[in-house]
Amino acid sequence: MGKDGRMVEVQVKKEIIEKVREYFLSRGFQEASIDELNLKVRPDLAFTRNGDLVFVEVLEIGALSDRSLFMKALMNTSALRDYCNLLYIAAPKLLAVIIDSSTLSEYGVGLLTVGDKVLEAQPATYRPIKSVKPQQVSIEIPEIEELKKIPLIEERIRELERVIVELRSTISNLQGKIYSLSSRVESLEKLGIQVKTKIPKPEVKPEVTAPVEVSSEGLPSFLKDNPWVSILSKRGEERVAA
Amino acid sequence: MWLLEGVRCTPIRKIKVVVDITDPLTPALTLEAFMKTFGGKPDPQRYRIVEIEVLSCPEDQSVVLPSECAECPRFIKRVRDSIYCANRPVS
Numbered sequence: 001m002g003k004d005g006r007m008v009e010v011q012v013k014k015e016i017i018e019k020v021r022e023y024f025l026s027r028g029f030q031e032a033s034i035d036e037l038n039l040k041v042r043p044d045l046a047f048t049r050n051g052d053l054v055f056v057e058v059l060e061i062g063a064l065s066d067r068s069l070f071m072k073a074l075m076n077t078s079a080l081r082d083y084c085n086l087l088y089i090a091a092p093k094l095l096a097v098i099i100d101s102s103t104l105s106e107y108g109v110g111l112l113t114v115g116d117k118v119l120e121a122q123p124a125t126y127r128p129i130k131s132v133k134p135q136q137v138s139i140e141i142p143e144i145e146e147l148k149k150i151p152l153i154e155e156r157i158r159e160l161e162r163v164i165v166e167l168r169s170t171i172s173n174l175q176g177k178i179y180s181l182s183s184r185v186e187s188l189e190k191l192g193i194q195v196k197t198k199i200p201k202p203e204v205k206p207e208v209t210a211p212v213e214v215s216s217e218g219l220p221s222f223l224k225d226n227p228w229v230s231i232l233s234k235r236g237e238e239r240v241a242a
Numbered sequence: 243m244w245l246l247e248g249v250r251c252t253p254i255r256k257i258k259v260v261v262d263i264t265d266p267l268t269p270a271l272t273l274e275a276f277m278k279t280f281g282g283k284p285d286p287q288r289y290r291i292v293e294i295e296v297l298s299c300p301e302d303q304s305v306v307l308p309s310e311c312a313e314c315p316r317f318i319k320r321v322r323d324s325i326y327c328a329n330r331p332v333s
Contacts, residue, residue: 039285
């Protein structure tokens with residue numbers, strides 16, 4: 001279908017909408033703002049009367065040749081069923097002759113045939129609007145499961161912090177002890193060095209090769225040429241050196 | 243309302259017609275007549291089966307297509323394979 005054909009369809013739809021609007025307004029309905037209804041699927045027309053909400057979905061004449069248009073209108077109608085009290089399909093008479101109104105009746109959907117006038121060929125069944133309660137989401141989101149673990153993780157962190165504080169104090173104590181020990185060791189090492197420096201090395205005296213001259217004059221005979229005399233004479237010197 | 247004014251229910255007849263696409267002068271036969279005459283189903287390369295819906299208008303008893311009912315001011319609705327129309331114009 002060409003551009004002109006599409007324009008004709010749009011014009012025909014506008015005419016249908018205007019006729020349906022007049023039909024409902026003449027019966028005491030008030031037109032409702034579709035934007036305020038905040039629906040994902042929007043009806044072509046919405047009316048209210050005495051607190052009742054009426055939706056109208058208009059079938060385009062193009063649905064005769066385009067099945068997708070026809071299906072789209074029917075699916076829209078089906079999606080709107082729970083959000084209004086009365087639901088109608090408005091169809092031009094040429095489409096109405098191929099629509100089985102008994103099927104619409106089974107689902108409580110009314111049919112308005114639109115010719116020169118609008119005729120309620122099939123009345124809609126009144127139904128209360130279903131209050132759409134938010135479903136309890138039972139989907140397990142891994143991020144949420146992780147978030148549930150946060151208090152446990154915090155408790156563990158606090159415990160670890162306590163342990164770290166204890167370890168720090170223990171380490172500082174140990175450091176103090178190590179410092180004192182090292183200072184003691186150093187002082188002991190110093191003392192040891194001093195002791196070592198104070199101990200004189202034993203003097204290696206040259207061996208007396210020369211025989212000790214002992215005047216043997218005036219000595220008794222048992223002392224003459226006695227080796228013990230030289231040994232005993234050195235004893236006093238050793239003690240002084242020690 | 244139209245319910246009080248009398249409603250006529252006219253059944254729609256569905257006729258399956260065999261059409262020869264190679265020879266437009268061949269008379270169209272119903273599927274039953276074709277099968278009875280030629281002893282088998284029509285060859286798809288030469289024939290096409292078309293289903294036509296017709297009904298007898300209660301106003302003048304002429305045979306009409308349901309789509310023609312759309313032009314009638316007495317037309318109300320279609321229920322399954324029947325056309326409901328009023329005694330008096332309703333739209």
